Amino acid sequence: MLNILIEKTKNPKKKPDENNLGFGQYFTDHMFLMDYSTEKGWHNPRIVPYSILSFEPSIMVFHYGQAVFEGLKAYRTKDNRILLFRPEKNMERLNLSSQRLCIPEIDVNVAVNAIKALVNIDRDWVPAKEGTSLYIRPFIIATDPYLGVKPSDTYKFIIILSPVGAYYPEGINPVKIYVETKYVRAVRGGVGYAKTPGNYSASLMAQLEAKKKGYTQVLWLDGIEKKYIEEVGTMNVFFKINNEIITPPLEGTILPGITRESVIELLKRWGIKVSERRISIEEVYECNKRGLLEEAFGTGTAAVISPIGELNWNENKIKINGGNSGELSKKLYETLTGIQYGKLPDEFGWTIEVK
Numbered sequence: 607m608l609n610i611l612i613e614k615t616k617n618p619k620k621k622p623d624e625n626n627l628g629f630g631q632y633f634t635d636h637m638f639l640m641d642y643s644t645e646k647g648w649h650n651p652r653i654v655p656y657s658i659l660s661f662e663p664s665i666m667v668f669h670y671g672q673a674v675f676e677g678l679k680a681y682r683t684k685d686n687r688i689l690l691f692r693p694e695k696n697m698e699r700l701n702l703s704s705q706r707l708c709i710p711e712i713d714v715n716v717a718v719n720a721i722k723a724l725v726n727i728d729r730d731w732v733p734a735k736e737g738t739s740l741y742i743r744p745f746i747i748a749t750d751p752y753l754g755v756k757p758s759d760t761y762k763f764i765i766i767l768s769p770v771g772a773y774y775p776e777g778i779n780p781v782k783i784y785v786e787t788k789y790v791r792a793v794r795g796g797v798g799y800a801k802t803p804g805n806y807s808a809s810l811m812a813q814l815e816a817k818k819k820g821y822t823q824v825l826w827l828d829g830i831e832k833k834y835i836e837e838v839g840t841m842n843v844f845f846k847i848n849n850e851i852i853t854p855p856l857e858g859t860i861l862p863g864i865t866r867e868s869v870i871e872l873l874k875r876w877g878i879k880v881s882e883r884r885i886s887i888e889e890v891y892e893c894n895k896r897g898l899l900e901e902a903f904g905t906g907t908a909a910v911i912s913p914i915g916e917l918n919w920n921e922n923k924i925k926i927n928g929g930n931s932g933e934l935s936k937k938l939y940e941t942l943t944g945i946q947y948g949k950l951p952d953e954f955g956w957t958i959e960v961k
């Protein structure tokens with residue numbers, strides 16, 4: 607179905623120290639490439655040594671940002687198997703983002719097989735230390751050397767791999783979040799639901815200002831009334847209020863997170879009430895005053911579950927669960943990472959072995 611040409615490196619790199627991986631600083635020996643042209647469609651899938659790419663300065667992605675990306679991980683189990691977590695979901699979402707950015711879609715099977723083939727070739731790069739993983743970054747860029755504003759006729763689909771450290775080297779830890787009331791991230795009809803670079807460059811300013819005030823990330827409110835909660839940085843957000851779990855609905859302004867979807871499925875399996883509904887920051891504030899806000903947490907591939915210990919909304923400080931990680935956050939974290947690292951039975955069939 608997909609005949610990937612393989613050129614192995616003649617100069618394997620020295621692997622970095624697993625105790626100091628950080629995030630996204632080291633890259634493996636190989637990368638995957640595939641080209642698109644209007645005449646040939648997606649063609650020439652190949653795995654080649656990781657190296658510098660050269661392009662004309664006029665290519666469209668540099669000027670108008672026609673690009674999409676994904677992020678997922680490969681995990682090493684105790685018995686040295688390599689697992690991927692729901693990779694087909696990421697490749698479906700890549701296509702959803704591509705549609706919005708007028709980029710041609712890629713067959714999900716072709717894309718998942720490309721990931722499996724690449725991870726398999728660089729499987730020695732999947733770190734073994736507790737909590738570490740191999741981050742997988744697939745992305746597509748527009749490559750026509752042309753300065754007119756229109757969809758490109760040519761593209762490159764590229765996958766690179768980066769061994770990354772444990773998100774919580776000292777155990778799951780709550781974060782302080784700044785509720786953003788000046789800048790907005792997305793509006794309905796825009797590109798908020800797409801993983802496209804412009805969303806991230808547009809968020810840098812808010813992120814920087816929140817950091818200066820001592821907060822890790824920002825919580826975005828809706829772009830029109832700045833009333834309803836959207837999501838946090840690169841995480842979806844959940845609140846536990848009076849035994850109900852609430853998360854904002856997918857209405858085109860937030861990323862449809864795969865961790866979000868998995869959390870919802872787990873909670874339903876556990877018989878816990880989950881509501882995908884609009885929730886205002888005022889409701890969170892009022893519920894907290896009445897002692898009904900039990901937990902809040904973010905969900906995303908990087909941290910899996912990130913408990914929120916404090917929200918700052920116009921200098922009103924909302925302390926959650928005494929600033930500690932909640933029981934449900936911990937249970938979700940243990941369950942999801944347990945499945946990802948093959949420590950718990952995978953009842954949902956979420957993992958795929960790379961071999």
Ligand SMILES: *Cc1c(COP(=O)(O)O)cnc(C)c1O
Binds near residue numbers: 839863865866
């Ligand atoms: C990637 C991302 C998420 C989380 O998605 P996962 O599939 O769970 O990793 C949430 N919000 C934004 C803005 C993102 O870019």
